[in-house]
Amino acid sequence: MNNNELIDSIGRINDSFIDEADEANLRAERKTANHFSIKRLVPIGVAAAILLGLAITVTAYSDHILEAIFKRKTELIDSVSVIIENASDSAEGLTVTVDSAARKISDDLIFLHFTNDDGAFDKGINIGRYEVYINPSDASQTNLEVGKWHMWADYSETDCIGVMIEKIGYDKNVPVSRVDYKLSLNLISGRYRIVFSEIVTDSGEVVCTAPLTVEFDIDIKNMPLVEYSHNKDMKNLFEIDGVEYSIDSVTFEPYSLSIQIKNTGNDLFEYGGEEYYSISKFSDREWMTKRFYDLWLEQIRLHDRYDNKVFKDKKLSDKMHELGDEQLMEYERSYKYITTSYALGRYEDGLYDIVADQTAMDISYDIRVELKADCGAEVRKTELQSDYYDSYGYIDPDSKNSDVCVAIKKMFGFTDPIYSSDIERIYVIKYGDPDFELTVYDSETDDWLWN
Amino acid sequence: MDDNEIIKLFLNGDQRAIEECRQKYGSAILKICTNITRSSEDAEECLNDTLMAAWQSIGKTTPKSLGSFLKQIGRNLALDAYRRRNAEKRGLCVCIEELGELESKCFPADEELDKKELDRLIDVWLSGLPKEKRIVFVRRYFYMDEIKEISKLLELKENTVKSTLLRLRKSLKKYLSDNGVCI
Numbered sequence: 042m043n044n045n046e047l048i049d050s051i052g053r054i055n056d057s058f059i060d061e062a063d064e065a066n067l068r069a070e071r072k073t074a075n076h077f078s079i080k081r082l083v084p085i086g087v088a089a090a091i092l093l094g095l096a097i098t099v100t101a102y103s104d105h106i107l108e109a110i111f112k113r114k115t116e117l118i119d120s121v122s123v124i125i126e127n128a129s130d131s132a133e134g135l136t137v138t139v140d141s142a143a144r145k146i147s148d149d150l151i152f153l154h155f156t157n158d159d160g161a162f163d164k165g166i167n168i169g170r171y172e173v174y175i176n177p178s179d180a181s182q183t184n185l186e187v188g189k190w191h192m193w194a195d196y197s198e199t200d201c202i203g204v205m206i207e208k209i210g211y212d213k214n215v216p217v218s219r220v221d222y223k224l225s226l227n228l229i230s231g232r233y234r235i236v237f238s239e240i241v242t243d244s245g246e247v248v249c250t251a252p253l254t255v256e257f258d259i260d261i262k263n264m265p266l267v268e269y270s271h272n273k274d275m276k277n278l279f280e281i282d283g284v285e286y287s288i289d290s291v292t293f294e295p296y297s298l299s300i301q302i303k304n305t306g307n308d309l310f311e312y313g314g315e316e317y318y319s320i321s322k323f324s325d326r327e328w329m330t331k332r333f334y335d336l337w338l339e340q341i342r343l344h345d346r347y348d349n350k351v352f353k354d355k356k357l358s359d360k361m362h363e364l365g366d367e368q369l370m371e372y373e374r375s376y377k378y379i380t381t382s383y384a385l386g387r388y389e390d391g392l393y394d395i396v397a398d399q400t401a402m403d404i405s406y407d408i409r410v411e412l413k414a415d416c417g418a419e420v421r422k423t424e425l426q427s428d429y430y431d432s433y434g435y436i437d438p439d440s441k442n443s444d445v446c447v448a449i450k451k452m453f454g455f456t457d458p459i460y461s462s463d464i465e466r467i468y469v470i471k472y473g474d475p476d477f478e479l480t481v482y483d484s485e486t487d488d489w490l491w492n
Numbered sequence: 493m494d495d496n497e498i499i500k501l502f503l504n505g506d507q508r509a510i511e512e513c514r515q516k517y518g519s520a521i522l523k524i525c526t527n528i529t530r531s532s533e534d535a536e537e538c539l540n541d542t543l544m545a546a547w548q549s550i551g552k553t554t555p556k557s558l559g560s561f562l563k564q565i566g567r568n569l570a571l572d573a574y575r576r577r578n579a580e581k582r583g584l585c586v587c588i589e590e591l592g593e594l595e596s597k598c599f600p601a602d603e604e605l606d607k608k609e610l611d612r613l614i615d616v617w618l619s620g621l622p623k624e625k626r627i628v629f630v631r632r633y634f635y636m637d638e639i640k641e642i643s644k645l646l647e648l649k650e651n652t653v654k655s656t657l658l659r660l661r662k663s664l665k666k667y668l669s670d671n672g673v674c675i
Binding site: 049052059062 | 555556557559560563567568575588618620623630631633646651656659666
């Protein structure tokens, strides 16, 4: 077979592809494209219509949004991704294809999609469970034994916490013949095996009876990182209730923004007979008592010393971690927690006893990010990050001295990739005061975020 | 005029069909032919030949999409003209050179491949692509658009279009290889 035959064959492609790519048809087709979520776009379009007081077309606005999403995804992610394109079929005609992978400064990404031989997934699709196995090929990247299979991740699409697999631009009300997913996990070089099971429709009907397994190879050595930026030691100050805070550092990558807030004065407040750090008011689940926070910080410092300075012996280091964890649990059992959003809790017999506490919630804050409407993305989730206990807070890893100040680091995940310039505003709210809103960054007037 | 009405004109032997086609699809066909031949003179000739070919073939066959049908004829005629000219070394179409990468590295020149099977494989491969990437591919290798034109049309950086095309070519090569086309 020669080049001419290939060129000629492309000349005989399906009429629909030719029409689709025709410039005159392009825009009209995109208006009705269901590759992205129409559901998500409609409220934006409706808001615009109300604002203008005109019957402007929602689809025209959506078209613009779709182009914005495509442009960002192509430029920011696809341009540094590696193509995989390994597929596997089920007996029922369901096909999973692993499309590509991209490396980020935080977790890495695998893009995959499901197609259905019978046509559209008119009843939606949900993955009840997926397991990721790795057979590593490079001992320098992992402690796992090379050449053997190891469990890498085991989750459900519907997990509330730790969701790692997400549909991209999916609306169960719009039948599509292809459902795209983004899987977040840390990549190392080797062969991967993903086993999808309990695949059902939105109404719970089984789509695929046997587990669907797909395998593929990834070599991370030559994979570039998705572009990111990390600005630290910023001194953007703001004050709430007489306490001075600062946005100390930001880490931006197309799918997320992390913000670290510090209270250099280590201010305290009292609640229910216990002392707490003021920074805890930015923690959206629990306030750690000062006593526990201090112990926790000490534990991190100890761990840090084990890891980086004293113990290079892994077995010894593991043993010290174990002892440290036991000690921490012992302290944890003896101290009280307050959960700002819902509860006053105490750890007893392995369970947190939750008691509603609206007052605690009312004096708490939340920091939020607003994106420019025309970027097409939305803030998907926010979570507190830490190097150690999730949701409790964050210690600056660069501060090795005992005089470290307390800090909170919060991560905002986006539905679609964005440029840093798509961040419109960062602001703080108080749960107990609907009139309070403090803008700490405004893209129209501030430039400190990226300088 | 609606495509069905134009086809009726063809079927009735009404020569107004040719003028209607020229008005409706002439510029698009001319564009494809120019992209391939790099000669407005040759492209104009291809357009006339396309309309003539349509006149002779509609009746024997009824196109599902008149626009695509005419563009396919125009593209084929332009490629014939290009090949004749290429033999005389009067210039090369870059996008055809690009696809040549696949030939030299991938296809055994002496192996006969069923055209219908190759057409089917390419259709299946295209159908599995995200729409936007498919458009990039078809704009480049069916319409033979310049990178700059695709970049403008889709509001993408030229480098992004180039890298997308590179990935698509690799993907097509792998797909054909996996399906027994490549050695």
